[in-house]
Amino acid sequence: MGKNKNSDYDLKGYKDLEGISNKSLNFSLWFINNRKKFIIAIIVVLILVSAGFFMYSGYHYGYYLLEGKSRDEQMLKELSEYQALPEEYRNKNSAQNLIFYKPEILRKQDSFDIVNLVENPNQNYYAFFDYCFVQFNEEIYCDSSFVFPLEKKYLLALSQNLNASLSAELVIKNLSWSRVNLHIYPDWAKYYSEHLDFPLKDVMFKPSHKNQLSNKVSLDSLEFKITNNTAYNYWEVPLNIVILNGSKVVGANKYLINKFYSGESQSVNLVWPGNISQASEVKIQPSLNIIDPDIYISY
Numbered sequence: 001m002g003k004n005k006n007s008d009y010d011l012k013g014y015k016d017l018e019g020i021s022n023k024s025l026n027f028s029l030w031f032i033n034n035r036k037k038f039i040i041a042i043i044v045v046l047i048l049v050s051a052g053f054f055m056y057s058g059y060h061y062g063y064y065l066l067e068g069k070s071r072d073e074q075m076l077k078e079l080s081e082y083q084a085l086p087e088e089y090r091n092k093n094s095a096q097n098l099i100f101y102k103p104e105i106l107r108k109q110d111s112f113d114i115v116n117l118v119e120n121p122n123q124n125y126y127a128f129f130d131y132c133f134v135q136f137n138e139e140i141y142c143d144s145s146f147v148f149p150l151e152k153k154y155l156l157a158l159s160q161n162l163n164a165s166l167s168a169e170l171v172i173k174n175l176s177w178s179r180v181n182l183h184i185y186p187d188w189a190k191y192y193s194e195h196l197d198f199p200l201k202d203v204m205f206k207p208s209h210k211n212q213l214s215n216k217v218s219l220d221s222l223e224f225k226i227t228n229n230t231a232y233n234y235w236e237v238p239l240n241i242v243i244l245n246g247s248k249v250v251g252a253n254k255y256l257i258n259k260f261y262s263g264e265s266q267s268v269n270l271v272w273p274g275n276i277s278q279a280s281e282v283k284i285q286p287s288l289n290i291i292d293p294d295i296y297i298s299y
Contacts, residue, residue, distance in 0.1 A: 095125040095177045098147065103133060103168045104249045109218070109273045113252045114140070114157040115242060116170050120147040124188075129175040133157050133168050140168065146289055149180060149188060153285060154240050156252050195290040197229040198237070203284070205243060207276040220251060220274035224284060227265040233297035234260045237286050241270075244281045251276045259297065 099119040106113040114133050120126065126149055132142040141157035155170070162168065180188045202225045208218035222241065228234070237260045243251035253272055260266070288295060 095127070095179075096121050098127060098129075098172075098175075100170055100172070103170050105162065105168055106249065106252060107164070108159065109275075111159040112162045112164070114160060114162075114168055115249045115252045116155040117152060118145075118147055118155060119152045120149060123149050124180050125149060125177050126151075126180065127175055127177050130173040131155060132171045132173070133160070134171050135162055135166050135168050139171075145287075148192060148290075153287065154242050154252070154283075156240055156242075156254060158252065158254060192290070195230055195232060196286055196288060198286055199227050199229055200284055201225040201227070203282050205279050205282050207279065208274060209277070218273060218275040219271050220276050222253070222270045222282065223268065224282075225265060225267050226257070226284070228260045228262055231262055233262055233299070234288070234295055235297055236260075236295070237288060240283075240285045240287050242283045242285075243276065243279045244283065245276075245279050250279060261297070 099121060101117040101119075103114050103116040106115065116133070126147065128144070128146045130142065130144050132139045134140065140160050140162060143155075143157075145153075145155055147153055185191045202223065204223045206221045208220050222243075226239075228237075235258070237257040239255045239257065241253040241255060242249055251274055253270060255268060255270060257266060257268075
């Protein structure tokens with residue numbers, strides 16, 4: 001008995017010189033004896049996982065066949081209907097069309113003036129375009145212009161030879177839109193007003209029957225004083241002049257100011273052939289492309 005006890009004690013305290021312990025030998029022996037059961041358990045787990053994925057996929061596929069397919073078809077139908085939304089909704093993130101009013105033809109002594117009002121209803125877009133006044137498919141006058149956000153301006157064609165019995169049409173070509181760059185113009189309204197600040201004073205229009213300039217030729221006259229109240233010097237400041245009686249345009253002219261310096265004022269006196277009987281308002285509008293650096297005189 002004593003010898004056996006000594007033998008057991010010696011076996012438990014045995015340590016292999018290569019680092020393999022009794023515990024490691026016992027685990028290896030257990031694994032070998034139960035390897036078959038271990039493999040079967042792994043196979044069962046994999047079968048259960050696969051069955052779970054199969055049931056999950058089958059459920060969703062069945063649900064799609066029963067309900068999802070009809071919902072997808074309904075969604076496609078609704079998306080197709082969105083293309084027919086009102087124009088004002090679709091244009092929230094795009095430019096609305098410019099508004100061109102009907103051209104007005106003004107008879108002068110031996111020629112005609114054409115006046116056409118254009119309006120830009122967009123707050124963040126401006127347009128550049130070419131245009132022609134056409135009469136019976138014949139181009140009478142062509143030019144280029146622009147209109148800034150929320151701006152109204154007149155297109156003028158002066159002293160044209162027209163057929164008095166025909167109306168004129170406006171044809172727009174090469175219209176291009178640009179969005180106001182907020183990085184360059186963070187406050188467009190302020191930029192616009194600061195660059196087009198040309199106050200008028202002493203505006204006086206006299207039709208031919210009141211000015212007594214000539215007894216032989218009917219001559220209308222216009223006087224006004226204009227000041228460059230901006231901080232900028234301009235090489236040229238073109239002015240479009242439209243004379244109205246109520247809402248009706250009765251006269252038009254143009255004037256060009258050369259080298260208009262900041263703080264400078266100029267008195268303008270214009271005389272032109274005309275026979276306007278009565279006027280209630282004179283509109284004098286600068287037509288300046290204020291985003292073009294070439295219009296400014298450097299300090």
